[in-house]
Amino acid sequence: MKASLFFLAASTALAAPLESVPPVVRSEVGAFPIAELEAYYNAAYSVKPEEADALHPTISKRQYNGDTFNQLTDGTPCRKVTLIWARGTTQSGNVGEAGSEGPVFFNALASRVGASNLAVQGVDYPANIFGFLAGGDSGGSTTMANLVARAVTQCPSTKIVLSGYSQGGQLVHNAAAKLTAAQTNRISAVLIFGDPFDGQRVGNIPASKVKIICHDGDNICDGGIIITADHRNYEQDAPAAAAFVAGLVA
Template sequence: CKPVTILFGRGTTESGIPDALGGTVGPALRTQATKKGWAIEGIKYDASLAGIYCLGMPGGVACIDQLSKLVQRCPNTKVILSGYSQGAMVARICAAWSKEPAQKQIAGLALFGDPFNGAAVKGVPKENVKTWCTSGDGVCKGDFSISAAHLAY
């Protein structure tokens, strides 16, 4: 177990093979986590179009289960929940609905292309939630329009 573990949710329709990190943000995040000596795990969920219509709930439920197993396995790791696009919604749900002891190990959220940009996350101090949105990314404005800006992370 590493001192910090990132649980990352990939964007809609991004491949879950081989490591559930997708192809837009996940690989670069893995590189940075590895440099810091941190662990990173992809959240194992479908990342389908149907998940968007449920505002990420199926992935959020999967993340809650994965987080619970992680903290049982690594009781001293601090967890950063992260996600891109639909994965950002998944991370938000996971943070808001996780129970103790998992909730206590959440150090913060790192969200990319977040459809709920700027919204509070239940149980997580505002200063521990960081969102990155590129200029012109309509998804960050909540309109779910996929543009070049949304794919530029």
């Protein structure tokens, strides 16, 4: 009975603020690699209006504008950097919708390291509330650790980045704890947005390789279960996150 009451209370607490907190408008501009966006603008303004439409597909193909990416498992050749990403609770696909924390961060990083040098691999897992309440979906945590193992063997020279948002941050912690010493040594950087385990170590990965971004007022980062506006706007931190990671994988 106590367990049932806990889940009922938790579900109610999680649902209530979503109705009372006004939606946060996401910045779509941040979803484009800056250098490519600048080149697109220059080209678009230098041609006749009727010719500008032909340029749209070009910039669209170069941005991470979808909710699913499998560049480690879909046959994409090994790249200099492999970013393994775990999305947050209820987010779509395996990285979250375009304009959300993941894709905006990917594009910010691509603008620094070069799009052709970055491979993004999402973690397939349910991303539901029950996984969050359990401390991170156990199956997803294992899947993330297995993806690291695959990157280590499949791409011996790639720089591996572990990253995630919200429950995805829990998966990063859990997956890191499952890695062998040799696999841990292959992790070049860790970046977590809105981390429910803020303040805890990420496996045995050195603190110098880890950056956790938590906003003041984010109850999830404080160990709570309330979704506030401060937990829903981490895409604004993509430039700083990309700068940190780029500095470790360059």
